[in-house]
Amino acid sequence: MADFTPSFPDLRDRGVLITGGGSGIGAAFVRAFCGQGAKVAFIDISETASRALVESLSETARHPVLYLKADLRDVDAIKHSVETAALAFGGLGVLVNNAGWDDRHELSAVTEDYWDDNQAINLKQMFFAAQAAAPHLIRDGRGAIVNLSSIAFLLNMGSLPSYAAAKAGILGLTKSLAGRLGPEGVRVNAILPGMVVTERQKELWLTEESIAAMLDRQCLKRTLLAEDMVGPCLFLASSASAGMTAQSIIVDGGTL
Numbered sequence: 001m002a003d004f005t006p007s008f009p010d011l012r013d014r015g016v017l018i019t020g021g022g023s024g025i026g027a028a029f030v031r032a033f034c035g036q037g038a039k040v041a042f043i044d045i046s047e048t049a050s051r052a053l054v055e056s057l058s059e060t061a062r063h064p065v066l067y068l069k070a071d072l073r074d075v076d077a078i079k080h081s082v083e084t085a086a087l088a089f090g091g092l093g094v095l096v097n098n099a100g101w102d103d104r105h106e107l108s109a110v111t112e113d114y115w116d117d118n119q120a121i122n123l124k125q126m127f128f129a130a131q132a133a134a135p136h137l138i139r140d141g142r143g144a145i146v147n148l149s150s151i152a153f154l155l156n157m158g159s160l161p162s163y164a165a166a167k168a169g170i171l172g173l174t175k176s177l178a179g180r181l182g183p184e185g186v187r188v189n190a191i192l193p194g195m196v197v198t199e200r201q202k203e204l205w206l207t208e209e210s211i212a213a214m215l216d217r218q219c220l221k222r223t224l225l226a227e228d229m230v231g232p233c234l235f236l237a238s239s240a241s242a243g244m245t246a247q248s249i250i251v252d253g254g255t256l
Contacts, residue, residue, distance in 0.1 A: 005032060005035060005230060005231065005234070006231060006234065006235075007036070008036055008234050008235075008237075008238035008239070008240060010238055010239045011033065011036040011037065011038045011094075011234065011237065011238050012036060012037035012038065012062075013037060013038065013039060013062075013063075014038050014039065014093040014094060014140075015038070015039045015041075015085065015086065015089030015090070015091050015092040015093050015094070015136075015140075016033045016038045016039065016040050016041070016092070016093065016094040016095075016096065016237070017041045017042070017043070017081075017082065017085045017092055017094070017095050017096070017129075017133065018030055018033070018040065018041070018042040018043070018096040018098055019042070019043045019044075019072060019096065019097055019098050019099035019125070019126075019129055020042075020043070020044055020072075020098045020099025020100065021042025021043065021044055021050070021053070021098065022042065022044030022045075022046045022049045022050035022053060022067075023044070023046065023049045023050075023053075023198075023199070023200065024196075024198040024199070024200060024226055025098060025148070025193065025196060025198070025226040025229050026042065026044070026096075026098040026099065027049075027053055027226070028225075028226035028227050028229065028230055029096055029098060029229070029230065029233055030042050030053060030057070030065065031053075031057065032230040032233070032234060033094075033234070033237075034057050034060070034061040034062070034063075034065060036234065037062040037063075038062075038063070038094075039063040039066075039088075039089040040061070040063070040065050040066070041065070041066035041067075041068060041081075041084075041085035041088065041089070042065070042066075042067060042068065043068045043069075043070050043072065043078075043081050043099070044067070044068075044069065044070075044099075045069065045070065045071050045072070047069055050067045050069070051067060053065075053067075054067050066084075066085060066088055066089075068081040068084060068085065072099055072120075072121065072125035072129075073117070073120040073121060073124075073125065075125075075128045078125060078128050078129050078132055079128070079132045082129065082132035082133050082136070083132070086133075086136045091136055091139060091140055092133055092136040092137060092140065092143070093137065093140040093142065093143055093144070094137075094143070094144050094145075094146070094237045095129060095130060095133040095137065095143075095144075095145045095146070096145075096146045096148075096233060096237070097125075097126040097129055097130065097145065097146065097147045097148060097170075098148045099121070099125065099126075100121065100122050100148065100150075100163075100166075100167075101118065101121040101122055101163070102150070102152070102160065102163055103118065103160070103163065104159045104160055105118070105159070105160060105161070105162060105163075106159075107158070107161060110161070110162060114162070115162050118162040118163060118166065119162060119165075119166055122162075122163055122166035122167065122170075123166040123169045123170060123173070126147055126170060126173060127173060130145055130173075130177055130188075133145070134181060134186065137181070137186045138181070138184045138185065138186055141185055142185060142239065142242070143181075143185065143186040143187070144186065144187045144188075144189075144236065144237045144238075144241075145174075145177065145181075145186065145187070145188040145189070146189055146190070146191060146233050146236045146237055147170050147173065147174050147188070147189070147190040147191070148170075148190070148191055148193065148229075149167045149168075149170040149171055149174075149190045149191065149192045149248065150163075150164075150167040150192055150193060151192050151193070151194050151250060151252050151255060152164050152167055153165070153167050153168040154192075155255070167192075170190060171190055171248055174188050174189065174190040174246065174248065175188075175246045178245040178246035179246065182245050182246075187236075187241070187242075187244060187245040188245055188246065189236045189241070189244055189245060189246070189247045189248065189249070190247070190248040190249070191229060191232050191233060191236070191248070191249050191250075191251060192248055192249070192250045192251065192252070193224070193228075193229055193251050193252065194214075194218070194224055194250070194251065194252025194253055194255050195211075195214045195223075195224060195252070195255075196224045196225065196226055196228070196229065197211065197223045197224065197225060198225075198226055211223060214255070217255050217256050218252070218253035218254055218255050218256070219253060219254025219255075219256070220253035220254055222253070224251070224252070224253050228251060229251055232249050232251050236249070
C-alpha cells in the first residue's frame, strides 16, 4: 500500500475525539487527524500504549494530543471525557466512535453477563458518546460522527454472535442519529472494515492459514492494515463528504 494520506484543510484546528485510540485502527486515526493539524483527544483504557502514542506524536503534532483514560462501559466516564475534550479544545467538530471488542465466543458458552458486557463495549458506549458529544457538534455548525461497524455480521461468522449483533446494530444507530441530528447540521456515517490485520489480531486469532483464506475471498490480494481505514474516515469527517449522512462505506478489499 502506498504511503499516501490526502489533505483535508477544513480539519485543521478542529476538535476531534476518538474512542479506542490507543492502538490498532484507533491509533491510526489519532496519527492521521494529527497529520491534518486537528486538535485530537482520544479515549482508551490501556494507559501504557496510549501514553506511548502521545509521546510519539509530541514533536510533530500541531496541537498537544490529549489522552483520556476511561472505561467506556461507564457512561459517566464517557460524559466526563467528552466534556473534558470539548473544554480543552473550545468545542468539538468530529467524533469517531472506533472502540470495540471483537472477542470470539462460543454460542453455548455465552452468559447473560457476558452478553451485556459485550454489548456495553461494542454498542451501548457509541450511543452515549454520541449523546454527550451532540450539543458540541451542533454548536460547531458542521459536526460529523463516524461510527466503526464491521463486515463480520455480513459473513455469517459463527464465532462472535454478540459482536456481530452489535456491529449490525451500529448501522441502525447510525441511521437513527443521522435522522435526528441532520436537521441540526450534524452528519453521521459508518465504516465497515473487513479483516484488518493488527498486532492484537495476530496475537490472538489470525494465522497464516486464516489470512490466506480471507485473501482468497478478497478482490484485492493483500492484507488490509489499519491505515487503509484512514482515508475513508478523514473523508467522512471532512467537508469533502458534506452532502453525505446516514451512509455506510465498506472497506474490505472486495470480500466475496
